[in-house]
Amino acid sequence: MESDFTVLLVEDEPADVHLTRMAFKQSRLLVNVYDVGDGVEALAFLRREGKYHDAPWPDIILLDLNMPRMDGKTLLDHLKRDETLKRIPVIVLTTSEAETDVMDSYNLGCAGFVTKPVDLTQFLKAIQNVEDYWLTLVKRP
Amino acid sequence: MSDSPEHADYATLVEHHPFMLNRFLPDTTLVYVNSAMATFFEANPDALIGKRWLDMVGEEERRQWHEHYAQFTPEAPRHQLINCVGGPKGDSHWIEWTNTAFFGDDGSLMFIQAVGIDVTARMEARTALEINEERYALAQQAAGFGVWEWHPERDEIVWDAQCYRMLGLSPSDKPLTFTEWLSRLHPDDVERCSKAVNEQLLEGNEFIIEFRYQTASGYLWVQGRGQVFERDTSGAPLRLIGTHLDIQSLKSVQQELSRSNQELEQFAYAVSHDLRQPLRMVNSYLQLLTRELGNDLSDDAQEMIHFAREGAERMDKMILGILDYSRVGRKTSPMEWVDSRAVLDDVMGFLKPMLTESGGHVHIKGDWPEVYASRDELTRLLQNLLDNALKYVEKGTTPDVTITGHQQACEWQVDVQDNGIGIAPEQQDRLFGVFTRLQPRSRFEGTGIGLAICKRIVEHHEGKISVTSPGEGDGSCFTFTLPITRHYQD
Numbered sequence: 001m002e003s004d005f006t007v008l009l010v011e012d013e014p015a016d017v018h019l020t021r022m023a024f025k026q027s028r029l030l031v032n033v034y035d036v037g038d039g040v041e042a043l044a045f046l047r048r049e050g051k052y053h054d055a056p057w058p059d060i061i062l063l064d065l066n067m068p069r070m071d072g073k074t075l076l077d078h079l080k081r082d083e084t085l086k087r088i089p090v091i092v093l094t095t096s097e098a099e100t101d102v103m104d105s106y107n108l109g110c111a112g113f114v115t116k117p118v119d120l121t122q123f124l125k126a127i128q129n130v131e132d133y134w135l136t137l138v139k140r141p
Numbered sequence: 142m143s144d145s146p147e148h149a150d151y152a153t154l155v156e157h158h159p160f161m162l163n164r165f166l167p168d169t170t171l172v173y174v175n176s177a178m179a180t181f182f183e184a185n186p187d188a189l190i191g192k193r194w195l196d197m198v199g200e201e202e203r204r205q206w207h208e209h210y211a212q213f214t215p216e217a218p219r220h221q222l223i224n225c226v227g228g229p230k231g232d233s234h235w236i237e238w239t240n241t242a243f244f245g246d247d248g249s250l251m252f253i254q255a256v257g258i259d260v261t262a263r264m265e266a267r268t269a270l271e272i273n274e275e276r277y278a279l280a281q282q283a284a285g286f287g288v289w290e291w292h293p294e295r296d297e298i299v300w301d302a303q304c305y306r307m308l309g310l311s312p313s314d315k316p317l318t319f320t321e322w323l324s325r326l327h328p329d330d331v332e333r334c335s336k337a338v339n340e341q342l343l344e345g346n347e348f349i350i351e352f353r354y355q356t357a358s359g360y361l362w363v364q365g366r367g368q369v370f371e372r373d374t375s376g377a378p379l380r381l382i383g384t385h386l387d388i389q390s391l392k393s394v395q396q397e398l399s400r401s402n403q404e405l406e407q408f409a410y411a412v413s414h415d416l417r418q419p420l421r422m423v424n425s426y427l428q429l430l431t432r433e434l435g436n437d438l439s440d441d442a443q444e445m446i447h448f449a450r451e452g453a454e455r456m457d458k459m460i461l462g463i464l465d466y467s468r469v470g471r472k473t474s475p476m477e478w479v480d481s482r483a484v485l486d487d488v489m490g491f492l493k494p495m496l497t498e499s500g501g502h503v504h505i506k507g508d509w510p511e512v513y514a515s516r517d518e519l520t521r522l523l524q525n526l527l528d529n530a531l532k533y534v535e536k537g538t539t540p541d542v543t544i545t546g547h548q549q550a551c552e553w554q555v556d557v558q559d560n561g562i563g564i565a566p567e568q569q570d571r572l573f574g575v576f577t578r579l580q581p582r583s584r585f586e587g588t589g590i591g592l593a594i595c596k597r598i599v600e601h602h603e604g605k606i607s608v609t610s611p612g613e614g615d616g617s618c619f620t621f622t623l624p625i626t627r628h629y630q631d
Contacts, residue, residue: 015422066414095418098410118421118457120428 005135008058009035010042010075011093012067016116020062020093023127029135034058039070043078046085058088060134063110065094065101073104080109087141091130161236161257167250169195169206178257181228198226213242213250223260235264287385291367293378298322304385309357327353327360345369351388362392402470409467413460420460424453455588459576462590466575469594470601473517481546481553482509484516488523492531501531501540508548512623518598523555525591526619530559533585535614552604553625558618564610572608595621 007024011017017035024031034055036042042061045052061079065072072092079085089111094101102113114130117123134140155162161178165171170193179186195203202224209222222238236257245251281288287304291297297316305312319338323331330352337350347368353360367383427450431438438446485505496503512519523544530542538560547554564572564579571577573596578589599606599621610617 013418013422015426019425066418095421096414098414116421118417118424118454120425120432123425 004030005032006056006058007031007033007135008042008045008061009033010037010039010061010067010072011035011064012037013064016064019120019123020127023124024131026124027128027131029131031131031135032056038067039072039075039078042075043070046079046088059140060111060130061088061090062093062130063090065092065096065105073108076105076108076110089134089138089140091134093130161259162255163257164252164254165194166252167210169193172252181234181259183228183230198224202226209240213240213253215244215248218242218244223264234259235261285387289367289383289385291381291383293319293381294373300385307363307385307387308354308361325355327355329353351392361387362389364388406467409464413464416460417457420453420457424450424457427453458588459590462588462594463575466590466594466597469518469597470515473515473521476513476515476602478511479514479516479519480509481512481514481519484519485509485523485544488520488527491524492527495528495531499531499534499540501534501542503527503531504541504543506543507546508553509546510548510553510625512553512625514602514623515598518601522595522598522621525595526557526621529591530557530561530617530619532587533561533580534559535562548625551625552622554620554622556618556620558616560616563613563615564608564617565613566610569608569610573606595619599623 009017009020011020021033021035024033034045036045042063044050045055046058048055063072063076070078072094076090076092079088079090086109090109091112091114092101092105092110093114093116095116097115105113111134112130114126117126156175157177158175159177161181162173162175163171163178164173170191171189172191174186174189176186179189182189195206198206205222205224209220212220219239219241222240223235224238225233226236227233237260239256239258241254243251243254281303285303285307287307288301289304290299296318298319298321299316300312302312323335326334334350334352337348348366350365352363352365354363364386365383366386367381369378369381371380372378427446431443431446489503489505492503495501527542527544531540534540541560543556543558545556545558547556562580568579572579573592574589575593576589577593578587580587596606602623604621604623606619606621608617608619
């Protein structure tokens with residue numbers, strides 16, 4: 001599928017994956033969303049290992065914090081230590097509002113921190129805002 | 142001896158002097174006793190004269206006398222002696238003797254003149270004092286506290302032995318200076334303690350501070366208490382006395398408690414995060430369903446979905462409430478001196494939309510001093526109470542609330558009086574529980590966590606909160622107190 005942009009969604013909750021995909025589908029842009037269920041899968045995707053040998057290079061990464069195997073913070077740490085991968089903007093997208101999560105994520109080098117709104121309309125709006133800012137407004141490497 | 146009247150007067154003087162006067166030969170044979178001496182022994186002077194008093198005293202006094210007697214020389218003819226003299230009835234008195242020896246031209250001791258003063262009362266007082274001191278010392282040892290004395294204007298702090306022992310140091314008589322005292326504290330405690338000392342010792346009277354003291358083997362938690370006992374005319378303190386108490390084990394328990402509280406907070410966080418995630422799903426997908434089905438849904442079905450969503454949203458608020466509740470005392474701003482009026486003004490700012498909407502009034506009265514509190518928590522407390530006072534009113538009534546501060550000797554009291562729906566007396570105890578609601582949701586929206594948080598905040602500040610209301614429909618008055626004793630604990 002031809003697309004303008006590629007987003008890697010690292011999220012273990014299928015219901016959230018569905019909502020996020022839906023939000024991008026409503027977009028004016030053609031956004032191709034790939035999803036993986038945890039940090040280990042995300043690294044394999046980004047390094048094009050195994051079944052991900054022909055995975056595309058994402059424009060941005062949307063990252064949940066609470067995941068099995070390798071959680072969001074650990075993955076973030078891996079990404080920011082990798083000479084190549086560190087250039088991809090990572091936006092943390094989580095249910096958490098905890099101060100410590102916000103602090104830790106920025107300390108580890110996330111580009112933004114978004115709390116998932118409880119209300120559907122607001123959730124869709126939040127994804128729309130992420131898209132407007134990270135895919136349209138800013139210049140990425 | 143001369144017979145002149147002057148000498149006769151001296152004799153009379155000596156005879157009637159209230160001190161016991163006598164003269165005796167080197168072998169202690171009495172040659173003169175005045176009436177005071179005779180009266181003491183309840184004897185006729187003649188019955189005493191010619192007798193050796195050494196024969197009339199016990200073994201211990203005899204030994205004491207021989208030691209004493211050896212000191213007399215022409216160069217040093219006068220010495221004092223205190224001994225215990227048995228009266229005729231077997232009661233003993235302490236007598237202080239001033240003995241003067243008279244020597245002949247050849248240097249031989251001729252006689253001794255003795256002046257005796259009964260010092261029994263003084264000696265007994267001294268004994269009582271010694272018993273008292275001993276009792277005090279034992280009590281101090283048992284309680285384990287050390288005593289210190291500080292003279293600010295001389296810059297001298299004197300410690301007793303226990304103060305040193307507590308820190309594993311050998312006692313010293315050399316006073317400490319204030320700077321030396323500070324230099325022995327843990328670096329993290331220096332600023333807090335010197336501030337406390339400056340404010341409390343010099344302006345207040347009593348104080349309690351807790352700090353870590355350097356010992357030979359690391360730091361020891363010590364509680365210092367003290368009081369100003371003397372001030373000069375300008376009010377500057379001259380003398381302070383206080384105690385040091387080893388509170389290491391207490392602190393260890395406190396640290397353990399704070400660690401376990403931290404774990405609980407982490408638990409509350411994890412639970413709330415994990416519970417909110419599925420809730421969000423329920424809510425979002427119900428919304429999606431409504432969207433997808435839209436007009437195909439009957440009114441009944443729409444209402445069902447509406448109730449389901451409302452339930453999910455309410456549960457989300459309750460989870461957030463638990464999280465807030467668990468944060469009181471841990472994740473809020475630290476305890477510090479706070480201008481209570483500035484906090485109230487902030488709260489009034491937050492309430493502005495609500496006041497505009499309801500047309501209500503908040504009257505501010507009384508004292509709004511600086512209080513030792515967590516700013517966040519005090520804000521939250523005042524906001525919750527005023528918010529409730531403005532919210533729980535009968536339809537059609539304009540909320541009218543009076544908030545009054547009362548500065549009292551050792552606490553600050555705040556009353557929030559409203560003209561609201563009131564509370565039935567039998568309900569007043571339930572009011573501060575978690576998730577307790579007294580009003581149907583159809584009438585007033587709320588999760589029932591607000592007053593529980595208020596209670597927790599007040600308790601975190603070691604204060605009290607209560608409510609009085611004549612009954613339903615008659616308004617309520619919420620009252621809380623915060624202690625203003627000046628605590629300087631970390």
